[in-house]
Structure formats: structure tokens, C-alpha cells
Amino acid sequence: xxxxxxxxxxxxxxxxxxxxxxxxxxxxxxxxxxxxxxxxxxxxxxxxxxxxxxxxxxxxxxxxxxxxxxxxxxxxxxxxxxxxxxxxxxxxxxxxxxxxxxxxxxxxxxxxxxxxxxxxxxxxxxxxxxxxxxxxxxxxxxxxxxxxxxxxxxxxxxxxxxxxxxxxxxxxxxxxxxxxxxxxxxxxxxxxxxxxxxxxxxxxxxxxxxxxxxxxxxxxxxxxxxxxxxxxxxxxxxxxxxxxxxxxxxxxxxxxxxxxxxxxxxxxxxxxxxxxxxxxxxxxxxxxxxxxxxxxxxxxxxxxxxxxxxxxxxxxxxxxxxxxxxxxxxxxxxxxxxxxxxxxxxxxxxxxxxxxxxxxxxxxxxxxxxxxxxxxxxxx
Amino acid sequence: xxxxxxxxxxxxxxxxxxxxxxxxxxxxxxxxxxxxxxxxxxxxxxxxxxxxxxxxxxxxxxxxxxxxxxxxxxxxxxxxxxxxxxxxxxxxxxxxxxxxxxxxxxxxxxxxxxxxxxxxxxxxxxxxxxxxxxxxxxxxxxxxxxxxxxxxxxxxxxxxxxxxxxxxxxxxxxxxxxxxxxxxxxxxxxxxxxxxxxxxxxxxxxxxxxxxxxxxxxxxxxxxxxxxxxxxxxxxxxxxxxxxxxxxxxxxxxxxxxxxxxxxxxxxxxxxxxxxxxxxxxxxxxxxxxxxxxxxxxxxxxxxxxxxxxxxxxxxxxxxxxxxxxxxxxxxxxxxxxxxxxxxxxxxxxxxxxxxxxxxxxxxxxxxxxxxxxxxxxxx
Numbered sequence: 195x196x197x198x199x200x201x202x203x204x205x206x207x208x209x210x211x212x213x214x215x216x217x218x219x220x221x222x223x224x225x226x227x228x229x230x231x232x233x234x235x236x237x238x239x240x241x242x243x244x245x246x247x248x249x250x251x252x253x254x255x256x257x258x259x260x261x262x263x264x265x266x267x268x269x270x271x272x273x274x275x276x277x278x279x280x281x282x283x284x285x286x287x288x289x290x291x292x293x294x295x296x297x298x299x300x301x302x303x304x305x306x307x308x309x310x311x312x313x314x315x316x317x318x319x320x321x322x323x324x325x326x327x328x329x330x331x332x333x334x335x336x337x338x339x340x341x342x343x344x345x346x347x348x349x350x351x352x353x354x355x356x357x358x359x360x361x362x363x364x365x366x367x368x369x370x371x372x373x374x375x376x377x378x379x380x381x382x383x384x385x386x387x388x389x390x391x392x393x394x395x396x397x398x399x400x401x402x403x404x405x406x407x408x409x410x411x412x413x414x415x416x417x418x419x420x421x422x423x424x425x426x427x428x429x430x431x432x433x434x435x436x437x438x439x440x441x442x443x444x445x446x447x448x449x450x451x452x453x454x455x456x457x458x459x460x461x462x463x464x465x466x467x468x469x470x471x472x473x474x475x476x477x478x479x480x481x482x483x484x485x486x487x488x489x490x491x492x493x494x495x496x497x498x499x500x501x502x503x504x505x506x507x508x509x510x511x512x513x514x515x516x517x518x519x520x521x522x523x524x525x526x527x528x529x530x531x532x533x534x535x536x537x538x539x540x541x542x543x544x545x546x547x548x549x550x551x552x553x554x555x556x557x558x559x560x561x562x563x564x565x566x567x568x569x570x571x572x573x574x
Numbered sequence: 575x576x577x578x579x580x581x582x583x584x585x586x587x588x589x590x591x592x593x594x595x596x597x598x599x600x601x602x603x604x605x606x607x608x609x610x611x612x613x614x615x616x617x618x619x620x621x622x623x624x625x626x627x628x629x630x631x632x633x634x635x636x637x638x639x640x641x642x643x644x645x646x647x648x649x650x651x652x653x654x655x656x657x658x659x660x661x662x663x664x665x666x667x668x669x670x671x672x673x674x675x676x677x678x679x680x681x682x683x684x685x686x687x688x689x690x691x692x693x694x695x696x697x698x699x700x701x702x703x704x705x706x707x708x709x710x711x712x713x714x715x716x717x718x719x720x721x722x723x724x725x726x727x728x729x730x731x732x733x734x735x736x737x738x739x740x741x742x743x744x745x746x747x748x749x750x751x752x753x754x755x756x757x758x759x760x761x762x763x764x765x766x767x768x769x770x771x772x773x774x775x776x777x778x779x780x781x782x783x784x785x786x787x788x789x790x791x792x793x794x795x796x797x798x799x800x801x802x803x804x805x806x807x808x809x810x811x812x813x814x815x816x817x818x819x820x821x822x823x824x825x826x827x828x829x830x831x832x833x834x835x836x837x838x839x840x841x842x843x844x845x846x847x848x849x850x851x852x853x854x855x856x857x858x859x860x861x862x863x864x865x866x867x868x869x870x871x872x873x874x875x876x877x878x879x880x881x882x883x884x885x886x887x888x889x890x891x892x893x894x895x896x897x898x899x900x901x902x903x904x905x906x907x908x909x910x911x912x913x914x915x916x917x918x919x920x921x922x923x924x925x926x927x928x929x930x931x932x933x934x935x936x937x938x939x940x941x942x943x944x945x946x947x948x949x950x951x952x953x954x
Contacts, residue, residue, distance in 0.1 A: 398825060
């Protein structure tokens with residue numbers, strides 16, 4: 195199978211990731227805790243090591259400012275609901291995933307106002323439009339780094355500057371960028387960074403996390419056992435414990451650490467370069483095919499390895515089905531949990547066929563997909 | 575190492591569990607979704623199969639009434655916060671884990687009242703005390719099935735009857751019982767059952783779940799992408815999607831399914847019988863050692879494979895440290911995230927040394943531990 199669904203979950207992972215997960219499960223698959231026996235200490239160390247790796251990757255000073263969650267959606271909810279209180283205002287964009295939009299719309303009932311800044315037909319957000327949406331009660335700006343639909347790269351540095359200038363918190367959804375594009379929480383003025391473990395960071399499913407800037411006081415979503423201040427019936431205030439109740443996904447987090455280490459060994463620039471070359475190759479060839487519509491900026495540097503397309507007016511699910519059944523090519527059709535982004539680029543009815551590339555893909559696979567698209571375009 | 579920390583996480587898992595996780599990760603580690611390519615369908619089927627296995631185990635009619643979470647703590651929070659609204663009253667017990675107590679205490683700020691029914695010195699809860707605590711605004715009764723401190727088995731059947739009689743919802747924390755003790759949500763009148771995947775159910779860390787009775791309307795904690803009704807900015811109402819936002823821990827859930835299947839192949843009665851024999855063996859021998867105090871009912875049928883003890887007035891952490899360092903025996907000292915349970919049995923200052931047994935343990939290991947305790951008791 196040719197796997198072009200890396201924007202959902204990267205696959206396959208580097209072998210070391212599978213090996214480290216298995217090692218953690220079979221050799222020290224115990225519960226981490228403040229004190230404890232050898233296996234408990236081993237898994238605690240493994241989890242901490244992942245925090246350290248991620249801190250290096252994102253230029254985070256204190257590894258304990260990273261909390262682990264089930265996935266990026268939980269991290270985004272934790273950030274959004276931890277910060278926003280009734281009477282606050284939040285600015286987001288039409289290019290967001292439902293993991294940002296739905297929590298914000300949910301909070302409307304609780305008296306949290308929002309503005310959704312509209313992207314253009316290529317999915318681009320003008321930072322000026324964000325600045326113009328600021329109100330006296332604006333508490334948070336929440337934007338994605340890269341659209342999961344069009345691959346459009348947002349100017350998070352510019353948005354971070356605006357947030358800082360107006361003393362507003364900035365939450366970045368790194369779902370499509372973490373592990374492939376540079377993210378520096380300091381220089382980019384990012385107060386909170388949500389990331390999945392199982393996409394660009396090359397870890398397993400069941401992992402994700404949130405960076406919370408030192409000193410930021412968020413209300414936690416869950417309370418429970420934290421292995422700390424166990425005598426107390428109230429949640430401890432210290433990070434990461436405050437946000438990590440119950441048994442974490444120890445082996446998964448260890449696997450995530452192996453993924454991040456692998457990225458740093460290869461070099462994030464080399465990974466991005468390869469993925470950009472694959473993307474460029476695909477876009478150039480796809481543009482030549484009659485009847486194919488491509489979306490997004492289509493220019494490397496502005497467009498990440500996520501390419502949305504349609505063939506004439508054919509339903510995106512039908513095209514994806516043919517790609518899977520007849521060519522064994524895995525892509526993702528439909529709305530990609532980003533309804534407003536589809537409205538923004540005019541594909542709300544048709545959906546799109548999304549190709550998303552990863553470091554493991556090859557130019558031969560790109561050529562094979564292009565050939566398949568040519569054949570399908572002739573027949574549809 | 576002799577591993578007696580199964581109440582935290584069972585270890586090791588059956589080999590088939592590791593194998594199935596690895597197979598899922600390496601062969602079809604994609605994202606599940608309503609539609610999609612072969613790998614997406616394969617992981618969807620794998621996850622559904624786990625729901626089916628769990629439904630059989632707990633006598634749940636519709637597998638879609640089970641939702642998956644990161645761990646039991648998230649499941650308990652989902653149940654408690656999904657049901658309770660300002661002005662409601664909830665009854666719980668002094669034998670609960672912080673994963674029940676802390677969310678309930680947190681809700682106090684939002685105007686949710688609670689009563690904590692006191693256990694006796696053996697950690698037993700009298701169902702009558704629960705019934706006597708019912709108020710006109712009592713919405714929920716939340717109790718554990720088995721104390722994670724004393725191993726005391728609660729009469730959840732009697733409590734379920736009381737809840738039903740008074741038309742009050744009943745939430746059972748199955749953290750220490752699921753996979754070892756019979757749980758029938760129908761005959762026991764359980765409206766919600768929270769369970770960890772990584773303890774008695776023999777799945778990996780990073781898995782847990784909640785059964786929600788058909789027709790029960792809970793508010794969800796997270797909103798996000800669900801792969802369903804993607805055109806809408808509000809969370810779908812259908813189970814399990816409403817409570818499963820973002821990418822689930824696919825391979826972990828597949829591993830959990832393998833664990834449950836393994837349990838049903840061996841027979842839950844056979845598993846319990848073996849664990850009870852180990853527990854009986856340990857209690858009988860430990861009772862003979864001078865200077866050792868044991869807690870809980872100490873009678874099979876009333877006492878699960880979780881045994882709390884102390885040696886004279888020695889700090890529980892010190893004893894656990896010696897067991898680990900000198901004998902390579904893994905146990906858990908301290909407060910076990912159950913402060914009120916420790917107050918109930920009078921060990922809030924000293925903590926206890928907790929031995930928790932699993933199906934993989936042997937009578938030889940029990941004898942080795944007894945020998946170690948004898949030696950330590952002589953020296954302390």
C-alpha cells in the first residue's frame with residue numbers, strides 16, 4: 195500500500211519507535227510515581243526523557259511545562275477551557291479543525307464570545323484581520339500553524355507578535371506542523387502549544403501534549419490521583435501533575451520520545467526538505483492533469499505536505515475509494531473535520547481528496563499516484 | 575523481579591496482548607474513521623471488536639454504549655461531570671480513590687453538594703448508610719467496587735438496588751475489579767461503569783473506558799473531530815462519537831481487546847479463583863509474622879487480591895524500599911491516592927505497604943515475599 199494519510203497519523207513509524215514501546219511494555223510496564231520500585235522509576239525516567247526531548251525541539255525551558263494528553267484534541271480543549279471564562283473573547287480562524295472550533299462554539303453557552311477570522315480562497319489568514327478583531331475583553335488568540343485541509347502555512351510569528359503587543363494569550367495548534375516545521379515557543383511568543391504525538395512527531399497513537407508557559411494559570415479539566423499531595427482532596431497546583439491525573443500512557447510516551455529523538459538525529463530541516471520535495475513533485479505533476487483542481491497556495495514555503503484536490507465534480511469519497519480499491523493508495527476524502535475551511539475554499543459540498551506526505555514516502559510513490567490520478571481523470 | 579503492584583498496572587500482560595498491539599501499529603496503524611482506506615477500516619474494526627468483547631464481559635447490550643478514554647480517571651470525571659449540575663447532590667464513600675473524590679470536591683465550587691459515607695475500620699461500607707444519605711436532590715451515587723487500599727469488596731448489588739429504588743443514577747468505579755470480578759451492568763443496576771484498560775483487563779496503559787446506559791444524557795467534556803457530522807460546529811449527540819473526540823489510542827484499544835478475549839478464554843472465574851488462592855496464601859502466612867498488621871476484611875469473598883500491611887510502626891516507604899532493594903519485590907507504599915480510606919483505617923500517617931496480586935503471580939513468589947517480610951520484621 196502507498197500511504198498518503200500522514201496528516202491523520204504518520205505511518206509507518208521508525209523501527210526504533212516500535213522497539214522502544216515494546217521494550218517499555220515488556221520490561222518496565224509499571225506505573226510511574228514519585229517514589230516506587232525499580233520498574234516504576236524506569237517508566238518515570240522514560241516519560242521525563244520524552245519531556246526533555248520535546249523541550250529541546252520546541253525550545254521550552256522547563257520540561258515540566260509540558261503535559262501529556264490522549265491526543266491533540268484533549269490538549270486543545272485543556273488550553274481553551276483552561277483559559278477562557280464567561281465574559282472573555284477569543285479570536286480564531288475559519289481554517290481551524292473542529293478540535294478548536296467545537297470547544298469554542300461550546301463555550302458560547304457559557305458566555306464566552308468569539309470571532310472567527312475569515313481566510314481567503316487559498317486558506318491564508320491575514321494577521322491584520324486578527325489584530326482588527328481584538329476587543330477589550332479578548333483573552334486568547336487560537337490558530338493552527340498549518341491547515342489540515344489546504345496545507346496553508348500560517349504566519350504564526352506575526353500573529354504571536356500581535357498577541358504579545360496586545361497582551362493576549364496565543365495558542366497554536368501544532369497538529370500538522372510539530373516535528374516537521376520549526377516551532378520556537380519563545381521567539382514566536384507562543385503561550386500554549388498543542389501537539390499530537392502520532393503525526394509529525396512519529397510517536398504512537400494515544401499520545402499528545404500541551405506546552406503551558408511558565409506562570410500561566412489554567413483551570414484543569416480532570417481531577418484525580420496524581421501521585422503527589424495524595425493526602426489532599428484538591429488537585430495539586432504543580433505542573434505537570436495538575437493536568438496529568440491517573441495512569442499515563444507510559445509506553446506510548448516513551449515511544450514518542452524515541453520519535454522525537456529520531457527527528458533530531460536526522461534533523462528537522464532534512465525531514466522538512468524531503469517532504470517539501472515530495473510535495474513539490476506531486477503538485478507540479480498534478481497541475482498538468484486535465485480536470486484536476488488543486489487548493490491552497492501551491493508554493494513551497496507557503497504550502498506544507500498536505501495537498502487537497504478534486505477531479506472535475508466527482509465526489510471526493512468516490513475518488514478516494516477508487517484510489518484505495520484499484521491502486522492501493524490511502525488518502526482521505528470528505529470534510530476532514532474542518533467544515534469552515536471547506537466553506538472558505540468552496541468545497542463544502544464536494545469535499546476534497548487529501549494527499550498528505552511523510553518522511554517515509556518516496557518519489558516513486560508520488561509518480562505512481564500521479565499516474566493513477568491521470569487514469570482516473572480520464573475515466574471520470 | 576517479583577511484581578506485586580498489579581493494582582497500579584497489571585504486569586506482565588499475556589503475550590497475545592503485546593503481539594496484537596505490535597500488529598496493529600505496524601500493519602494498520604492508521605486513523606479509524608467512518609469511511610476510508612483499508613488500514614483505516616482495519617483499525618476501526620479492531621476498535622469495534624474491543625467494544626464487543628467488553629460488552630460480553632459486562633453484559634452490555636449495545637457495544638456503542640462503551641466509550642474509550644485515556645484511563646479510568648478520565649472515565650470517572652466524564653461520568654461525574656457529565657451528570658452533575660449545580661444544585662445536585664452526590665453520595666460517595668470514604669473508601670474512594672482521588673479520581674472520584676477530587677472531581678466531586680472540585681464540583682463543590684460549582685454548587686454541587688456531596689455526602690461522603692464513612693467506612694468502618696475494615697473499609698466496609700454499609701449500603702444502609704448510603705440509603706440514609708439520600709436527599710430530594712440526590713442525582714448520583716458513586717462508589718468503588720473494590721477498595722484500592724484494603725481490597726474490601728463493596729456490595730455493589732445492594733447499592734444498585736437502593737439507587738434503582740430511589741431513581742438515582744449509580745456509577746461504579748471498576749478500577750480494581752474489572753476483568754477479575756463479575757460485573758453485570760444490567761442485573762446490578764449500574765448506570766455507568768468506569769474501568770481502566772491496563773489493570774485486570776490486561777490491556778496496555780493509555781486505555782480505559784466508560785459504559786453509559788442507553789438513554790442517559792451526559793454533557794461531554796471534550797469537543798473536537800469525531801469523524802461524524804463533520805459539517806457541524808457542534809458535537810454530535812450519538813454514542814460513542816460524542817465522547818471520543820480526536821484520534822483514539824487505536825493499537826492500545828486493540829491490545830485491550832486481546833486482553834479481554836484472553837480473560838474470557840481462561841474464564842474470569844478461573845482467574846479470580848487463582849488470585850484468591852494467592853491472596854489467601856499470603857494473608858494466612860503474613861498473619862503468622864510477629865509485628866505485622868494487616869488491614870481489610872481478610873476473608874476471601876470479602877477481600878480482593880489487594881493486601882495492605884504495615885510492620886510495627888515502620889514507615890511504609892522504608893519497608894517498600896527494602897523489599898525493592900534487597901529482595902527485588904515491587905510493592906507500593908504511601909497513601910495510594912486514597913487519603914480518606916487511609917483515615918478510615920487509621921493509616922493516614924504511616925501509609926501502608928500494598929501487595930497486589932495478578933494472574934501471573936505464583937505461590938512461590940508469595941512464599942518468597944513472606945520470607946522477606948519475616949526477615950524485615952525481625953530487623954525493624
